[in-house]
Amino acid sequence: MNPDKKVIVDQLLTRINTSPYVLLVDYTGMTVPQFNEIRKRLRGVGSNLHVTKNSYVKAAGASRGFPEALHADLKGQTAIVFGEADVCRAAQVVKKFRTETKKPAIKSAVLDGALLSPDKVESLADVGSREDLLASLLGVINAPGSSIARAIRAKAEKDAGPLPSEDEAAADAPAAEEAPAAPEA
Numbered sequence: 001m002n003p004d005k006k007v008i009v010d011q012l013l014t015r016i017n018t019s020p021y022v023l024l025v026d027y028t029g030m031t032v033p034q035f036n037e038i039r040k041r042l043r044g045v046g047s048n049l050h051v052t053k054n055s056y057v058k059a060a061g062a063s064r065g066f067p068e069a070l071h072a073d074l075k076g077q078t079a080i081v082f083g084e085a086d087v088c089r090a091a092q093v094v095k096k097f098r099t100e101t102k103k104p105a106i107k108s109a110v111l112d113g114a115l116l117s118p119d120k121v122e123s124l125a126d127v128g129s130r131e132d133l134l135a136s137l138l139g140v141i142n143a144p145g146s147s148i149a150r151a152i153r154a155k156a157e158k159d160a161g162p163l164p165s166e167d168e169a170a171a172d173a174p175a176a177e178e179a180p181a182a183p184e185a
Contacts, residue, residue: 005056008052008056009056009059009060012050012052012060013060013063015048015050016061016080016082017064018084019082020087020112021082021083021087021110022066022081022082022110023080023087023090023094023108024070024073024078024079024080024081024107024108024109025080025081025094025104025105026076026077026079026104027051027103028077028103028104028105029103030101030104034101034103035049037097038094038104041093042081042083042090042094044093045089045090045092046083046084046089047081047082047083047085047090048081048082048083049079050079050081051079051080057074057078057080058071061110066110066115067110067114069115070110070115079104081094087111087124088124091106091109091124091125092125094121094125095125096125106118106121106122108121109121111124
């Protein structure tokens with residue numbers, strides 16, 4: 001390989017090695033303002049859009065151990081999206097931008113060494129952010145405890161009548177007595 005091309009492939013490989021994912025998109029027909037806008041949106045979620053020759057991506061992918069099936073998508077005008085942040089957020093940005101402008105088309109993706117079809121990338125976009133998933137998980141974890149607390153409260157109200165709210169209980173509680181002052185030495 002030409003030494004100049006080797007330098008470019010090595011730089012691309014360095015970028016790809018720091019990213020857990022690579023999305024391939026077809027940017028045919030995109031204007032410069034559209035490119036600038038999608039790059040700006042992707043930077044906002046910790047990702048980058050990079051245009052390079054397909055042969056460079058093939059060489060870098062071979063060095064990284066990407067699946068051979070990826071080569072079928074490295075035809076035409078291909079840009080790669082990569083980053084150190086959440087792949088779902090990057091997929092959301094690309095999907096939303098495509099609904100607004102009809103471009104770019106998703107070709108495929110590599111996530112943790114596995115090849116993903118465009119449909120699977122679309123489903124990643126529908127998953128939501130990491131924070132949304134953690135909030136949902138917390139709700140699932142808290143649900144049984146909340147159910148038990150409601151059942152205990154309902155049983156106590158049935159047996160002893162309505163219970164005071166937390167504010168009323170705090171107001172009715174006796175004030176804390178002051179501790180006697182220590183004798184002076």
